[in-house]
Structure formats: C-alpha cells, structure tokens
Amino acid sequence: MQEFSDLLRPEFFQWLYDQWGLDVQSVRKDIEIQGSPERTLSRVVVQDKSGRLFLLEKFPENKFQVRDRVAKAVDYLNAHGLKDSLAYRKSKQGDFLPFFKGACFQLSSFIDGTPVKRPDYLDSSAMGKSFASFLTRMGKASTGIENMLSFPHFSMKAYIYKLFIDMKAHDGSVYEKFLPVLSFLESGFMQAHDHLPLAFCHGDLHPLNIIWNQDEIKAVIDWEFTGIKPDMYDAANLVGCAGIENPNGLGMDMVMTFIEEMHKTPVISETGWRFFPEYVLALRFAWLSEWLRKKDEEMIDMEHAYMRILVDHMEEIRAAFSV
Numbered sequence: 656m657q658e659f660s661d662l663l664r665p666e667f668f669q670w671l672y673d674q675w676g677l678d679v680q681s682v683r684k685d686i687e688i689q690g691s692p693e694r695t696l697s698r699v700v701v702q703d704k705s706g707r708l709f710l711l712e713k714f715p716e717n718k719f720q721v722r723d724r725v726a727k728a729v730d731y732l733n734a735h736g737l738k739d740s741l742a743y744r745k746s747k748q749g750d751f752l753p754f755f756k757g758a759c760f761q762l763s764s765f766i767d768g769t770p771v772k773r774p775d776y777l778d779s780s781a782m783g784k785s786f787a788s789f790l791t792r793m794g795k796a797s798t799g800i801e802n803m804l805s806f807p808h809f810s811m812k813a814y815i816y817k818l819f820i821d822m823k824a825h826d827g828s829v830y831e832k833f834l835p836v837l838s839f840l841e842s843g844f845m846q847a848h849d850h851l852p853l854a855f856c857h858g859d860l861h862p863l864n865i866i867w868n869q870d871e872i873k874a875v876i877d878w879e880f881t882g883i884k885p886d887m888y889d890a891a892n893l894v895g896c897a898g899i900e901n902p903n904g905l906g907m908d909m910v911m912t913f914i915e916e917m918h919k920t921p922v923i924s925e926t927g928w929r930f931f932p933e934y935v936l937a938l939r940f941a942w943l944s945e946w947l948r949k950k951d952e953e954m955i956d957m958e959h960a961y962m963r964i965l966v967d968h969m970e971e972i973r974a975a976f977s978v
Contacts (some may be wrong), residue, residue: 662713663699667755671701671711674753676761680704689768689866690876696703696758700765708765709744719752719759725878726751726761727804728855737796739789739868741766741874761818767873768866774900776862776909781870783912786860789872790889791920797855798961806882812848815840815940822947829947829955836962839969844933851925854886887927890917891934895942898935899961905972914976932972936965 663682666908671677675763692698698712714722732740732753732937744762752759764857773893819837822830857864866874893913897904904910917923925932939962946954965972 662755670755674748674750674760675744677701677709677762678704679883683708686897687763688765690864693974694877694879696761708767710762710763712763713802714752714759714761714792716754716757718757720885721879722759723752724806725805725881728800728881731800732793732796733805735796735798737792738873739872740878740945742791750886766866768873769869771862771865771867773862774904776810777897777901777907778909779870780908780912782862783851783909783914784871784916785872785965786893786909786913787920789875790860790917790922793857794854794922796918800855801883808889809882809884810848811934811937811940812845815937818940819943826947832833832959833943833962836966838931839966840937844930847926847930848885851885851887851930852926853883854922855882856884857881857886858884860889860893875887877911885927885934887923887931888938890923891931892938895935895938897941898965899942900931902936902964906975911975911978915978918978929978931976932965935972936962936969939965 656879657761665818668679671679681702683702686700686708688698688700696713696715698710701709701711703709726743729740729742733742741763744764745751746753752761754760764952815837819830819833822833857875857878859877860875864875864877865872866876890913894905894910897910901907918928927934939958943958
C-alpha cells in the first residue's frame with residue numbers, strides 16, 4: 656500500500672479512467688488480498704462508482720515482459736473456456752500493462768473467497784476433485800498455446816544443480832546436509848528429466864493460490880511462473896505442498912482423491928506418473944531456495960526432514976499413487 660500512497664490522487668485517478676474507464680470512488684484498505692504480495696511493488700483494491708471492486712497491481716518496468724506474457728496466457732485460457740483463470744483487463748488501447756510514471760499497472764476484477772483452513776483442507780476430498788477438474792480443464796483450454804506465445808525454457812534439473820553450486824559457495828553446511836538428496840535424484844531421475852513429456856502448467860499450484868468458495872474453485876491466481884514444463888509439474892507441486900503441511904498429508908483425503916481423479920484423465924503421461932514421486936521431491940528444492948533467500952532456518956530444517964521422509968519412503972509413495 657505504501658507504494659500507492661504517492662499515487663492515490665486526482666492525476667492518477669484520471670489516468671485510470673483514461674486507460675480502463677475506471678471511475679474510482681474509493682480505495683478499500685479494509686479488504687484483505689489473497690496471493691503473494693511479494694510479486695508486486697504494491698497492490699490495492701479499488702471500488703468504482705457503480706460498486707464494483709477491482710484489484711490494481713503495480714510492477715517495476717523490468718517485470719513488464721513477464722507480466723505481459725502472463726496476462727496473454729491467461730487471456731488465451733479464458734478465450735478457450737477456462738473462466739476460473741482470473742483474467743486481466745485490457746486498457747482502451749489494448750494493453751494489459753500500461754505505464755504511469757515509470758511503473759506498469761495491471762487491473763483485474765476483485766473476487767472474494769473462503770479462507771483456506773490449514774491443515775484442515777487435507778481432509779477435503781471435494782477439494783481434491785476441484786483441483787483435478789481444474790487441471791483437466793486447463794489441459795484442454797491450453798491446447799495450442801505454445802504456438803501463440805513463447806515461454807522461457809525451464810529445467811528443474813538445471814535449477815537444482817545451480818542451487819547446489821550456490822549453496823556450496825555460500826553455505827557449505829547446508830550443501831552437505833542436502834547432498835544425499837541430490838545423490839538420490841541422480842540415481843535415475845536426473846537422467847530421465849530431459850525426456851519427460853511437457854505441457855502447459857500454472858507453475859505454482861497450491862491451495863493459497865486459489866480463491867475458494869468452500870471446496871470449489873472460484874478463481875486461480877498468481878500465474879507468474881506459468882509456462883511449458885513437465886506434465887506432472889502442477890500436480891507434483893500441489894501434492895508436495897500438502898505433504899509438508901502434515902506428516903500424513905500425502906495419504907489424506909485431499910491428496911488421495913486428487914491422485915485418483917487425475918488417473919482418470921490424460922493430463923499426466925505414463926512417463927510422468929512413473930517419475931511423479933521423484934518430481935514431488937525435486938520440486939521441494941524450489942521451496943528450499945525460498946527459505947534460503949529468507950534465511951528461515953526453521954523451514955530449512957523442516958524441508959530437510961521432509962525430503963528425507965520422501966527419499967526413505969519413495970517406493971511406498973509410488974505404490975500408493977499408482978491407484
């Protein structure tokens with residue numbers, strides 16, 4: 656909100672009207688905004704004179720290319736029937752991210768939802784079905800998107816090796832602690848990685864990036880990491896997030912119903928299922944990178960304990976997920 660404090664004045668409101676026809680009546684500081692605030696310079700909910708609510712987000716100039724690609728991808732999904740991918744509004748000039756005083760801005764409808772109860776959601780089989788339904792519908796809606804938009808190449812294998820180089824240079828004890836997990840992945844997964852079937856993915860799918868109506872998905876937000884990735888990427892990230900919430904999370908209703916429903920769909924290939932448990936483990940390194948960046952020692956230790964559980968019980972997990 657601080658980043659907006661110098662802008663919330665008549666000149667800026669006139670600019671909003673010129674861009675989107677947005678006639679601001681009030682700034683709703685009382686409304687809590689879901690999703691990660693770290694992906695923006697600032698964000699605020701505004702109400703127009705007809706009572707409609709909008710989310711206005713501010714980004715630095717160097718985020719324009721990424722955010723414009725995200726907006727175009729979500730627009731493609733909406734145009735192909737995935738209405739719960741929360742669309743961004745084009746300006747009168749047809750831009751998703753017009754500039755004002757050196758920053759770019761994005762506008763979308765503000766949708767309120769039901770708070771996620773953690774870790775209670777792990778008991779919800781209905782939520783598992785909702786996730787599976789979303790991924791199935793996204794798979795259909797995204798058909799051909801790679802022919803319309805260019806996404807940067809992403810390699811989880813390269814990401815992990817780069818992280819280990821950084822850990823070795825800056826924190827040798829953490830490097831040594833996680834080295835056995837890398838060795839486990841090198842026993843088969845790393846060789847197979849570059850041959851995994853690819854598909855369009857959200858890139859950060861988990862319950863906190865959803866606007867919920869109880870156990871039903873109203874809208875999916877935070878698409879910043881969207882792109883072409885291994886076809887089990889979103890499912891593996893979701894399952895991995897469930898497992899760290901509760902030691903028994905991988906076998907609880909939300910996850911098991913999700914897995915059962917996903918097996919009924921063509922979203923994940925046979926090869927994808929074969930390496931699914933390893934990909935759950937591999938993706939935890941993206942979370943470890945976040946804890947290292949924040950210097951969160953408690954979460955680093957928790958991540959290590961979780962990875963060790965995944966390694967030690969890999970074949971049991973594989974059997975449970977082969978329903």
